[in-house]
Amino acid sequence: MSTPHNQAQKGEIAKTVLMPGDPLRAKFLAEHYLEDVHQFNAVRNMFGYTGYYHGKQVSIMGSGMGQPSIGIYSHELFTQYDVEAIIRIGSCGSLQKDVHLRDIIIVQGSCTDSNFAHQFELPGTYSAISSYDLLEKAVEQAKLKNATYHVGNVIASDIFYHADQDSGKKWASMGCLGVEMESYALFATAAYLGKKALTLLTVSDSLVTQEETTAKEREQTFTTMMEIALEIA
Ligand code: ADE
Numbered sequence: 001m002s003t004p005h006n007q008a009q010k011g012e013i014a015k016t017v018l019m020p021g022d023p024l025r026a027k028f029l030a031e032h033y034l035e036d037v038h039q040f041n042a043v044r045n046m047f048g049y050t051g052y053y054h055g056k057q058v059s060i061m062g063s064g065m066g067q068p069s070i071g072i073y074s075h076e077l078f079t080q081y082d083v084e085a086i087i088r089i090g091s092c093g094s095l096q097k098d099v100h101l102r103d104i105i106i107v108q109g110s111c112t113d114s115n116f117a118h119q120f121e122l123p124g125t126y127s128a129i130s131s132y133d134l135l136e137k138a139v140e141q142a143k144l145k146n147a148t149y150h151v152g153n154v155i156a157s158d159i160f161y162h163a164d165q166d167s168g169k170k171w172a173s174m175g176c177l178g179v180e181m182e183s184y185a186l187f188a189t190a191a192y193l194g195k196k197a198l199t200l201l202t203v204s205d206s207l208v209t210q211e212e213t214t215a216k217e218r219e220q221t222f223t224t225m226m227e228i229a230l231e232i233a
Contacts, residue, residue, distance in 0.1 A: 003076045004210065008040035013081040014050050014059040016233040018226075019070070019088045021182065023062030029226055047074065058233045063088065067114050067158060067185035074186050078193045085134065085196040087126045088186055091204035092154060092178035095168050099203060101213050104149040104228070105178050106130075106138045107199035111171065112184035114158045120192060122186045128156075128187035131196035137218040137232040138198060147224050152177045154201070156184035164206040168207040172199070178203060198232075200225045 001010050020026050027047050030037050041048035041061060048061030060075075063070040070088070077083040078129040091215025092105060099105065117126040135151070142149040155171040157179055162168070170178060183199040190197035202221045205212040213221070 001080070003080055005043055005046065005072055006041050006080070007043050008048065008081060010081060012038070012040040012050060013048070013077065013083060014057040015083060016085045016087065017061055017083050018075055018229050019058040019061055019063040019073070019086055021063055021065050021090050026060045026062045027201070033226065033230060034058065035059070036192055047145050053230045053233065056233065058213060058230065059076040063182060065189040066181050067116050067156065070182040071116065071189055074189045074197070075193070078189065078195045079092075083195070085131070085198075086186060086190065087134065087233065088197070088199040089222070089225055089229050090180055090181055090199065090201050092180040093168070094178050094203045094206040095155070095172035095176050097208050099150055099177050100148070101203050101206060102217060103203045104142060104147050104202040104225050105154060105203065106135060106142065106149055106151045107154050107183050107201060108135060108151050109153045110156045110175070110183040110187055110199070111153060111176060112156045114156065114184060115230060116185045117188050120188070128184045128189060128191070130187060130198045131190070132212060134196055134198035134232060138200060138228055141228040141231045145224055145228065147228070150177050154178045154180055154183060157181055179207065200229055
């Protein structure tokens with residue numbers, strides 16, 4: 001049994017999957033944090049691994065960039081591999097002056113400029129939210145780790161290079177904390193399939209100050225976010 005995008009056999013993937021965007025980050029995290037690691041996917045180099053964290057089975061797999069990509073992988077994980085929860089661990093741009101580089105955003109809700117939810121033929125606009133259970137546990141862990149974190153809404157955009165230079169400011173005026181490109185599709189897919197999802201983000205750049213983190217800084221802050229995700233997995 002496999003899918004067009006995942007060569008894993010049933011039983012090779014844990015009930016909870018952590019998903020960074022970058023498959024090479026999935027490889028690095030699996031090799032550094034998990035014991036007894038086993039690689040289950042290499043189709044399109046979208047690497048996926050299963051191993052143990054403090055005796056608990058966890059999988060880590062890349063999601064790729066954008067809502068179509070995470071939409072495909074999350075759908076297959078939920079429907080073909082009996083995955084119960086997906087925690088996206090990614091980066092974002094800050095839209096608010098008090099959300100600083102390296103801060104963590106625990107995503108409560110996700111807005112979008114995507115048509116992803118049109119497939120559900122709802123008679124209105126779907127509000128995509130994280131699992132409250134996972135959100136609450138992430139907040140507890142962030143407090144324990146003394147992390148600088150924010151909880152709130154983000155904008156999951158289909159566009160990285162916006163023709164409308166003011167789009168970020170417009171979402172910021174509605175209280176969105178950051179911009180990324182995957183959370184809405186992940187939350188909507190989980191809701192449709194009756195599963196759980198959460199998105200944790202570290203701020204890698206600021207649309208307010210135009211600052212950016214270095215690769216080294218990104219790696220260090222990613223560590224705190226990763227540890228929060230592993231604790232709640
Ligand atoms: N991910 C990290 N920074 C981002 C940005 N500025 N826009 C969209 N996605 C991002």
